Amino acid sequence: MNRTVLIIGIVIVAAIVFGLFAGLGKDPQHIDSPLVGKPAPPFALKAVNTGETIDLESLRGKPVIVNFWATWCVPCYEEHPTLVANARQLPNVQFVGVVFNDTEDKINRFLAERGSAYPTLLDANGKTAIAYGVGGVPETYFINAAGTIVAKYEGPMNTEILQENLAKAMR
Numbered sequence: 001m002n003r004t005v006l007i008i009g010i011v012i013v014a015a016i017v018f019g020l021f022a023g024l025g026k027d028p029q030h031i032d033s034p035l036v037g038k039p040a041p042p043f044a045l046k047a048v049n050t051g052e053t054i055d056l057e058s059l060r061g062k063p064v065i066v067n068f069w070a071t072w073c074v075p076c077y078e079e080h081p082t083l084v085a086n087a088r089q090l091p092n093v094q095f096v097g098v099v100f101n102d103t104e105d106k107i108n109r110f111l112a113e114r115g116s117a118y119p120t121l122l123d124a125n126g127k128t129a130i131a132y133g134v135g136g137v138p139e140t141y142f143i144n145a146a147g148t149i150v151a152k153y154e155g156p157m158n159t160e161i162l163q164e165n166l167a168k169a170m171r
Contacts, residue, residue, distance in 0.1 A: 033133060033152040040066070040143045041131035045098065045121035048107050054096065054119055057147075063169035064094045064143040065162075068129055070102045071110040073137045079156035080114045086162055087117040093166065096121060100129045142169040 035041070044055040056064070067083055069076035087095040095118035099107050107120060123129055132141060135154075142151040142165045151165040 043128040048120045066141045068139045071106040075156040076138045084117045100126045144169045
């Protein structure tokens with residue numbers, strides 16, 4: 001057997017084994033957001049019920065939690081009480097819900113049933129969700145007072161997860 005071929009084969013196998021071991025324990029569905037550490041994409045969306053336009057720029061100066069959700073999303077339904085409770089307890093943090101692929105009637109029914117403590121905005125054409133790279137709901141972005149995204153969380157949050165990510169925005 002040619003010694004060079006054997007060494008090349010061992011190097012290739014070692015690289016493959018190393019790659020497989022490096023990936024163990026990682027969620028194959030999770031992709032780190034390239035937006036973390038960058039300015040949050042701007043948006044100006046209308047609030048459900050009031051029709052008031054809320055511009056992300058106007059929220060600068062305090063941490064902002066932007067939660068993308070939909071009424072048809074079961075994990076969003078489960079997560080909503082956590083968001084409402086934390087929004088009521090954290091007056092120095094601005095919570096914003098952004099709903100896409102949904103109707104105002106369904107959103108109003110959802111909020112009447114589950115409660116509300118912060119503005120819910122309708123992303124009617126989905127452009128804001130696209131700008132944030134939302135792959136599914138719920139997804140939550142944590143933005144510091146300067147307007148930089150410091151963390152992203154995919155999936156339903158409990159208070160511990162929310163507080164852990166919010167701490168990054170409070171620094």
